[in-house]
Amino acid sequence: MYTLYYYPSNASSAPHMLLEELGVPYQLVLVDRKVNAQKSPEYLKLNPNGRIPTLTDGPVVIFESAAILLYLVDKHPEKGFAPAVGTAERGHFYQWLVFLTNSLQEAMMNWFYPERLANNNEAAMASIKAGAQTRANMFFAVIEQHLVANGPFFLGKKLSAVDLYLTMICHWAHRRGLVPPPRSHQAISRLLDTIINRPAIKKAFTDEGLTTDNIA
Ligand SMILES: N[C@@H](CCC(=O)N[C@@H](CS)C(=O)NCC(=O)O)C(=O)O
Structure with a gap:
């Protein structure tokens, strides 16, 4: 188990x-x-x-x-939460998951915890936070553009684990008040609505003691 x-x-x-x-x-x-x-x-x-x-x-x-x-x-x-190994779709699955964890998650971490990079220097912290927010927003815009052209999910019509990863990051952005919120992007917002209304997702959040209203 x-x-x-x-x-x-x-x-x-x-x-x-x-x-x-x-x-x-x-x-x-x-x-x-x-x-x-x-x-x-x-x-x-x-x-x-x-x-x-x-x-x-x-x-x-x-x-x-x-x-x-x-x-x-x-x-x-x-x-079926990822395409078959060796297919073009699998390549795109890797691409988006690595992008989310390596680029977007890292920008979000720097936005949450600028002190980790700024050695507790207040001015440096403010600057890192502002830069990280700009970077995160740039990445959200790239995701939106991709979903508008190829959505509703990262891999088109098929839900995959990448969509769950985006939901997690949007949940963090929502809780911490990223400006503008990821939901200001319509295709991201539609994807989030689809995901958070799935029974399995509701159960995962409820089991963590969170309400399922407005999780992202
Ligand atoms: N890239 C890592 C990030 C993990 C991470 O930073 N987790 C945070 C919580 S979201 C944590 O454990 N923070 C506590 C700490 O750094 O002491 C992953 O995706 O697993």
Whole structure:
């Protein structure tokens, strides 16, 4: 059985949504950030970065949310959350997932936590935050343009794990008040409506103690 080490609304959220969508057995283990449990010696053995999430599958341990999605879609190819390996669609699936985790997620992290890069210098923090917001918005605009031309989902008519990853990041943007909100983009907004109304997604959010109204 899979075990997902999570904290509500953290980067565990996309793996959690995917586990629910796949309908496979799994358990959740809370890593309590309120007491810095992600830096405990036990957790660091699983994830030496001390970050959430981590997935275990028997003896297999995987960290990085996008890697967890890739692992899970490959373990359950019949569920159709990623195109077949070796196809053009699979290439685009990799492209968008890596873009979301490497470019958009990183910009969002710098926007949330500018102090990590600014050595607690107030002026540097404000500047990093403003730059990261501009960068995140530029990436949201690229996504919107892609969805308008090729949507409603990243891979056209077929929902995939990439759409769940975008939902997670839009949820963060919503909670933290990114300006303008991702929902100011119509195609992104339509995609979010479709995703958050799916029963599996509602269950994942409810199980994290979040209301399903307005999660993104
Ligand atoms: N790129 C990583 C980011 C993981 C990450 O930064 N997680 C945050 C929560 S969203 C965390 O654990 N922060 C606590 C810390 O850095 O101490 C992933 O997607 O798994």
